[in-house]
Amino acid sequence: MAENIKVPTMAEYMAEGKQPEVLFWVGCSGSFDDRAKKITKAFVRLLNRANVDFAVLGTEESCTGDPAKRAGNEFLYQMQAAGNIEVLNGYEIKKIVTTCPHCFNIIKNEYPGLGGNYEVMHHTTFLKSLLEEGRLTVEGGKFKGKRITFHDPCYLGRGNGIYEAPRDLLRKLEVELVEMKRCKKDAMCCGAGGAQMFKEPEPGKEDVNVARTEQAIEVKPEVIAAGCPFCNTMMTDGVKSKNREDNIAVMDIAEMIATAEDL
Amino acid sequence: MQILAQIAFILAVAIGLGIFIRNIRRMIRNIKLGREADRTDNPGKRWGKMAKIALGQYKMVRRPVSGIIHVIVYLGFIIINIEVLEIIIDGIFGTHRIFAFAGSFYSFLIGAFEILALLVLVGVIIFWIRRNILTIQRFRARELTEWPKNDANYILYFEMVLMSLFLIMNAADYQLQLNLAPHYAMASGEIAGAFPVSSFLLPLLDGFTNSTLIIIERTAWWLHILGILFFLNYLYYSKHLHILLAFPNVYYSKIKPKAEFDNIEAVTKEVQLMMDPDADPFAAPAEPEGEAEGESEKFGASDVFDLNRVQLLNAYTCTECGRCTDQCPANNTGKLLSPRKIMMDTRDRLEEVGENINKNGKFEDDGKQLLDDYILREEIWACTTCQMCIEACPVGIDPLSIIVEMRRYLMMEQSAGPADLNNAMGNIENNGAPWPYNQMDRLNWANEN
Structure with a gap:
C-alpha cells in the first residue's frame, strides 16, 4: 500500500502560527516498534480521511515515563513528565489523542498533578466521536460477520473504565463480537504492564501472554482486536507460540477500520 | 443465686468489652505508625461507595455462590445481634425475654432470627465444605496453610456452635414456657416468641424435668453470650x-x-529544582516544609512504617478470601506473587512491630523489615500493575499500592532493579524511549513504507 499520509508536526504549525484541533501523541511503541508503527499509520490514515486537523510532536516527543513510574523510578518518571509538560504547555496544547493506553492514562491522570492539564482521549474514544459527528463513516466491509474478540487493555478498561468505545467501533464494523470469559472489569492482563514489557518474567509455569491468548483462542476468533500496542505485541507473540498465526490475526481497532475502508 | 449470676454476667461483659477496647486501641496505634494519607476528599462519593460495597455487598455477589451465602451469613450475623441486646438486658436485670411485651411483633422477630440462624448454620457448613473438601484453588494456596487455614475453620466452627447454642437455648426455653415453669412462662399464658426451627428440637428434650431444662437453657444462654464475647476478642487475632x-x-x-x-511530592520538588535554570546547585537546601528536620524523605517502602495508614488499615481488613490472587495474572501463571500474601505479610509484620512496642514501650530495632523478611523481591517484580487485585477485592483493598511503594524503595533507595529493567531506564533517560533508539528518529515512521 503506497504511503500517502500527511503527518504535520507542531513545529510546522507553530511556524505557520496555527493551532491544530488535536495533538496526536504517538508514544515510543508507536514511533519505534515495527508492528506498532502500522497502528500509528492506520490511525493517521483515518485522521486524514476524516480531515482532522492534527499534529505530532515528532522529535520533540519523549517517553511519558510510564515504564519508569510503574517500575518504581518516580524520579525518572517526573523528569520525563516535566520535560514533556514543558513542551506541551509551550505549544499551548489543549487536546491530546493517543493510540497507547499507557500514555493515555499517565497524561490524563498523572500529569495534572505536575502542571500538565489537557483533555486526553484514547484513539478508540476519539474515533467514536468522529463517527458520531459524521466526520468518518464505517461500514461492515471486510470484517462483516467475522468472529472477533476484544482484549481489554488494563490501563484503558479496568484502569480508566473505558470498555464500550472500542466495542462500539467493532459493532460498527458489523462483526460478530464474542467476549472472552474474562473481559471488561475482569479482563486478564496481557503481561506487558508494569514495565514487564522490558524485562524477563519471573519464574513460573507459563507466560502471561500465552495464558491470555489461550483464553482468546477458546472463543474461536478470527481476529483478536486490541487497543494497545503492547497488548498487540503480547497477543501476537501468544498466537505465534500456539502456532495459530495463519488463522488468527491480532489487530488494533484502528487498523481494522482502516483495512475495512481500504485506506 | 440470681444476683450472683447477674454480677457474673456484668463482669463477663465488662471484661470482654475491656479487652476488646484495649485491642482496638492497639490496632489504631499500629495503624498510626504509618504515614498520613489524606482521604478526606469526596465524602459523598465515599459514603456512597461504602453503602454499595461494604453494606450492600455489591462485589461479594459477583461470585454468586460464595457471595449469596456470604450475604445470608452477614445478614444473619447483623440481625441475630439484635437478640444479643435482649440477652444483655436480661443478663443484667435477671429478666426473661424483656422485649416479649411487643407480642406478635416479638414473635415475628424471634421466629425470623431462628430461620436466619438455621440459614447461617447451613451457609457456614457449605463454607466449611468449600474450604476443606472441594478443591477450590484459592483456598489451597501456599499462604493459606497453618494459622490462616485454621483461623478460617475456627471462625466457621464458632459460628456453627453459636447458632446451635441459640437454637438449643430457644428450644429449652420454649419447652419451659409450655411447661408453665415459673420465670419462663408469661403471666398472660401466651408464649413469648415463636420457634419455627427450635420447635423441631423439642422431641430431644422429651421427658426432661423443668430443672434439667433450666440447666440446659441457662448453659446454652451463658455459652452463647460468652461465646460472643470470646469471638469479639478473637477478631483482633483473626x-x-x-x-x-x-x-x-x-x-x-x-x-x-x-x-x-x-x-511523590518530594520528588516533584527535587525535579523542579533540577529543571530551574536559576537554581544555585551549591546553595544550602531549602528548609524542608513539614518534613522531619535534617532528615531527607525516604522514597518508597521497605517496612510498615513507610506505608500509609490506609495501606495498614487494608492489611487489618483483609479477610484472606483470595479473590485478588485468584485473578492475578502473575499468580495465575505460576509466579510467586500473590496479592493476598502481600496483605497478610503486611499485617504479620505490623503485628510483630506492635508486639515489639507492647514489650519495649517503643519500637526497638529487631533487624527485620517487611521487604525481604516477609515479601520477596521476586514477588514485587512479578506484578504487571494490571489492578485486577483492586478490582477483585470485595472490601476495597489496594495491594498494588504496596507493591509499587516497595518498587520505589528498590529503585530509588537501593538502585536494585532487575538488570534488563535498568537498561530500559537508562534508555529512557538517555534517548527518551525504553529502547535504544535515537530520539531524532522518532518521526521516521511517517516516511517509511
Missing part, C-alpha cells in the same frame, strides 16, 4: 476483623481511576 473494618476500609479506599498512581 482475619475476621473485616466485619468491623470493611466499612472504614471501603470509605477510605481508592476512588481515583485504578490506573492512576500518586505522584
Whole structure:
C-alpha cells in the first residue's frame, strides 16, 4: 500500500502560527516498534480521511515515563513528565489523542498533578466521536460477520473504565463480537504492564501472554482486536507460540477500520 | 443465686468489652505508625461507595455462590445481634425475654432470627465444605496453610456452635414456657416468641424435668453470650476483623481511576529544582516544609512504617478470601506473587512491630523489615500493575499500592532493579524511549513504507 499520509508536526504549525484541533501523541511503541508503527499509520490514515486537523510532536516527543513510574523510578518518571509538560504547555496544547493506553492514562491522570492539564482521549474514544459527528463513516466491509474478540487493555478498561468505545467501533464494523470469559472489569492482563514489557518474567509455569491468548483462542476468533500496542505485541507473540498465526490475526481497532475502508 | 449470676454476667461483659477496647486501641496505634494519607476528599462519593460495597455487598455477589451465602451469613450475623441486646438486658436485670411485651411483633422477630440462624448454620457448613473438601484453588494456596487455614475453620466452627447454642437455648426455653415453669412462662399464658426451627428440637428434650431444662437453657444462654464475647476478642487475632473494618476500609479506599498512581511530592520538588535554570546547585537546601528536620524523605517502602495508614488499615481488613490472587495474572501463571500474601505479610509484620512496642514501650530495632523478611523481591517484580487485585477485592483493598511503594524503595533507595529493567531506564533517560533508539528518529515512521 503506497504511503500517502500527511503527518504535520507542531513545529510546522507553530511556524505557520496555527493551532491544530488535536495533538496526536504517538508514544515510543508507536514511533519505534515495527508492528506498532502500522497502528500509528492506520490511525493517521483515518485522521486524514476524516480531515482532522492534527499534529505530532515528532522529535520533540519523549517517553511519558510510564515504564519508569510503574517500575518504581518516580524520579525518572517526573523528569520525563516535566520535560514533556514543558513542551506541551509551550505549544499551548489543549487536546491530546493517543493510540497507547499507557500514555493515555499517565497524561490524563498523572500529569495534572505536575502542571500538565489537557483533555486526553484514547484513539478508540476519539474515533467514536468522529463517527458520531459524521466526520468518518464505517461500514461492515471486510470484517462483516467475522468472529472477533476484544482484549481489554488494563490501563484503558479496568484502569480508566473505558470498555464500550472500542466495542462500539467493532459493532460498527458489523462483526460478530464474542467476549472472552474474562473481559471488561475482569479482563486478564496481557503481561506487558508494569514495565514487564522490558524485562524477563519471573519464574513460573507459563507466560502471561500465552495464558491470555489461550483464553482468546477458546472463543474461536478470527481476529483478536486490541487497543494497545503492547497488548498487540503480547497477543501476537501468544498466537505465534500456539502456532495459530495463519488463522488468527491480532489487530488494533484502528487498523481494522482502516483495512475495512481500504485506506 | 440470681444476683450472683447477674454480677457474673456484668463482669463477663465488662471484661470482654475491656479487652476488646484495649485491642482496638492497639490496632489504631499500629495503624498510626504509618504515614498520613489524606482521604478526606469526596465524602459523598465515599459514603456512597461504602453503602454499595461494604453494606450492600455489591462485589461479594459477583461470585454468586460464595457471595449469596456470604450475604445470608452477614445478614444473619447483623440481625441475630439484635437478640444479643435482649440477652444483655436480661443478663443484667435477671429478666426473661424483656422485649416479649411487643407480642406478635416479638414473635415475628424471634421466629425470623431462628430461620436466619438455621440459614447461617447451613451457609457456614457449605463454607466449611468449600474450604476443606472441594478443591477450590484459592483456598489451597501456599499462604493459606497453618494459622490462616485454621483461623478460617475456627471462625466457621464458632459460628456453627453459636447458632446451635441459640437454637438449643430457644428450644429449652420454649419447652419451659409450655411447661408453665415459673420465670419462663408469661403471666398472660401466651408464649413469648415463636420457634419455627427450635420447635423441631423439642422431641430431644422429651421427658426432661423443668430443672434439667433450666440447666440446659441457662448453659446454652451463658455459652452463647460468652461465646460472643470470646469471638469479639478473637477478631483482633483473626482475619475476621473485616466485619468491623470493611466499612472504614471501603470509605477510605481508592476512588481515583485504578490506573492512576500518586505522584511523590518530594520528588516533584527535587525535579523542579533540577529543571530551574536559576537554581544555585551549591546553595544550602531549602528548609524542608513539614518534613522531619535534617532528615531527607525516604522514597518508597521497605517496612510498615513507610506505608500509609490506609495501606495498614487494608492489611487489618483483609479477610484472606483470595479473590485478588485468584485473578492475578502473575499468580495465575505460576509466579510467586500473590496479592493476598502481600496483605497478610503486611499485617504479620505490623503485628510483630506492635508486639515489639507492647514489650519495649517503643519500637526497638529487631533487624527485620517487611521487604525481604516477609515479601520477596521476586514477588514485587512479578506484578504487571494490571489492578485486577483492586478490582477483585470485595472490601476495597489496594495491594498494588504496596507493591509499587516497595518498587520505589528498590529503585530509588537501593538502585536494585532487575538488570534488563535498568537498561530500559537508562534508555529512557538517555534517548527518551525504553529502547535504544535515537530520539531524532522518532518521526521516521511517517516516511517509511
